[in-house]
Amino acid sequence: MSEMHAFRDAWSWVALCVLLSLGIASCQQRRVEHATYEMVQTMDRDHTKKDVLEFPDTVEPIQKSEEEWKELLGEFRYYVMRRKGTERAFTGQYWNHHADGWYVCAACGLPLFSSVDKFDSGTGWPSFTRPVREDYVGTERDTSYGMVRTEIHCARCGGHLGHVFEDGPPPTGLRYCVNSISLRFVPRERRQKKQGP
Ligand SMILES: [Zn+2]
Numbered sequence: 509m510s511e512m513h514a515f516r517d518a519w520s521w522v523a524l525c526v527l528l529s530l531g532i533a534s535c536q537q538r539r540v541e542h543a544t545y546e547m548v549q550t551m552d553r554d555h556t557k558k559d560v561l562e563f564p565d566t567v568e569p570i571q572k573s574e575e576e577w578k579e580l581l582g583e584f585r586y587y588v589m590r591r592k593g594t595e596r597a598f599t600g601q602y603w604n605h606h607a608d609g610w611y612v613c614a615a616c617g618l619p620l621f622s623s624v625d626k627f628d629s630g631t632g633w634p635s636f637t638r639p640v641r642e643d644y645v646g647t648e649r650d651t652s653y654g655m656v657r658t659e660i661h662c663a664r665c666g667g668h669l670g671h672v673f674e675d676g677p678p679p680t681g682l683r684y685c686v687n688s689i690s691l692r693f694v695p696r697e698r699r700q701k702k703q704g705p
Pocket of ligand 1: 613616617
């Protein structure tokens, strides 16, 4: 009987250690993500000051090497935008963001979505019923993870944004579900040069 107890105690210790190390790992992961978002916010604040919104008539593709993208975007943004990663729900900057303005591509500055078309989808990711202009956002069939989805990306630089689903509210019935990290917000009063929609 006491052997049985010792055996069970040993397993309890193993289980406890595993749980503790998992907890520590997840805290560390959260700290890393937190640091990344702070860095991105600071970087974006500096960048947004210089933003000049332009709504080009035709979209001229931008191409860069993987090394250049890595340098430009930083680790996490590169992972989402060039490797088609996904930020965790309810962690990004914009899922609960209600200011009036434009959401531009974080990689190339093309205006992609307007706050006018933003709605609360309850998913933890910023969601829109439509892009600023149809030709500013490209789509591609995505069959990863055993699902058939429609991937969306910036039509100018190819940066991955998220997916579009057919369960959105009126007027389009579409839900453009976007990673916050793929976007940068520009308040409407900062609109300069060419007037957009
Ligand atoms: Zn872009």
